[in-house]
Amino acid sequence: MKQLKDYKEVIHKCSKCGLCQSVCPAYLESGNECAVSRGQFIMLQGVIKGDLKMNKTINKYLDTCLKCGKCSAFCPSDIDIVEVILSAKAEYFKKSFEGKILSFVQSKIVFNTILNTLRLLFGRQKKFKKKFTKKAIYFGGCVETIFPKTSEYVKELLNKMEIEVVETNFNCCGLPFLTSGNMKRFIEQVNENAEKIKKTDFDYFVTDCASCQWTWNEYSKYIEDDELKQKLENIEFKSIYELIAEKGLKFESKNNCSVTYHSPCHDKNNDILSKIENIDYRELQGKDECCGFSGILKPSTWKITKKIVNKKRQNILNTGAEYVLTSCIGCMIALNFTLRFNKKVMRVIDFLRENCRL
Numbered sequence: 001m002k003q004l005k006d007y008k009e010v011i012h013k014c015s016k017c018g019l020c021q022s023v024c025p026a027y028l029e030s031g032n033e034c035a036v037s038r039g040q041f042i043m044l045q046g047v048i049k050g051d052l053k054m055n056k057t058i059n060k061y062l063d064t065c066l067k068c069g070k071c072s073a074f075c076p077s078d079i080d081i082v083e084v085i086l087s088a089k090a091e092y093f094k095k096s097f098e099g100k101i102l103s104f105v106q107s108k109i110v111f112n113t114i115l116n117t118l119r120l121l122f123g124r125q126k127k128f129k130k131k132f133t134k135k136a137i138y139f140g141g142c143v144e145t146i147f148p149k150t151s152e153y154v155k156e157l158l159n160k161m162e163i164e165v166v167e168t169n170f171n172c173c174g175l176p177f178l179t180s181g182n183m184k185r186f187i188e189q190v191n192e193n194a195e196k197i198k199k200t201d202f203d204y205f206v207t208d209c210a211s212c213q214w215t216w217n218e219y220s221k222y223i224e225d226d227e228l229k230q231k232l233e234n235i236e237f238k239s240i241y242e243l244i245a246e247k248g249l250k251f252e253s254k255n256n257c258s259v260t261y262h263s264p265c266h267d268k269n270n271d272i273l274s275k276i277e278n279i280d281y282r283e284l285q286g287k288d289e290c291c292g293f294s295g296i297l298k299p300s301t302w303k304i305t306k307k308i309v310n311k312k313r314q315n316i317l318n319t320g321a322e323y324v325l326t327s328c329i330g331c332m333i334a335l336n337f338t339l340r341f342n343k344k345v346m347r348v349i350d351f352l353r354e355n356c357r358l
């Protein structure tokens, strides 16, 4: 497992050009150099050299970063900025008191007990046994536990596309562990999930959450078993929306309602809404600007997050749309919070299930 010091050369590649500032939501709202990768890299160089101690203040700035990855797309030095910042978070996590508390809450026994209790409360999902030549693994993540109807609907769609569902029993993708800096627990989760597909044959790997899709794409970086690493590197992790577009499924809205779409940072060109007939689609200004989810529960960075959240709120209200759609569970939580639960916020897949016909 890589440590912060292993990124010394990567950080050194930063030319201090400042291009990241022009796209970083945290910097644009705060004007604070320490909120953006360029400033964070200067701090982290100090930590690696031993001139600075990894402490609460540095962690606060690491938390100001929303891990949206916008900066990496613009960085001429081609630095995977989020990966470096997450390794710094992991450094703080190991040494801090908060890290010890979170370590307990996120431990396998506590986390899985919560998930299993939710599964008992929300009911069992039916099994999909239809056989087809092509096979798919569907990853619904923890959310599958509390929205069993969604995962059943995805599986029905797969069957409609003449794709067999390979039943698996995954837990969380591990993203909450990764972003909090709990690298040990993240790697444990990565290995547990990846082992489940090691001996399985399938043609597609689909999910309905953009963040789960992004996380699975990261897995191979954290796997040591060469065979498994290779297998993960060869998988194209797809969203169900990409597969729907590929297979040409057509949807029609039942009620000509108005919708707008917030595009998650981890989204890959989800344009399914433009293909639904009989729908009043209203483009959201700044639709791919971060919703601020990762900062919502952090009092230390709330001042900046509040500005990001309020801007998103105003843009959504300006559309006047009845439904606010997205394709990530984290964004869905953030948007509900942003809109104070006064609008119908839904994942696209649930909108298709409830409001559209094939």
Ligand code: SF4
Binding pocket: 020, 023, 024, 025, 026, 027, 035, 036, 037, 064, 065, 066, 067, 068, 069, 070, 071, 072, 081, 082
């Ligand atoms: S990941 Fe997003 S919030 Fe973090 S430094 Fe890059 S652009 Fe800014």
Ligand code: SF4
Binding pocket: 013, 014, 015, 016, 017, 018, 019, 020, 021, 037, 038, 071, 074, 075, 076, 077, 078, 079, 081
């Ligand atoms: S865009 Fe990349 S190279 Fe330029 S300052 Fe930001 S992190 Fe450094």
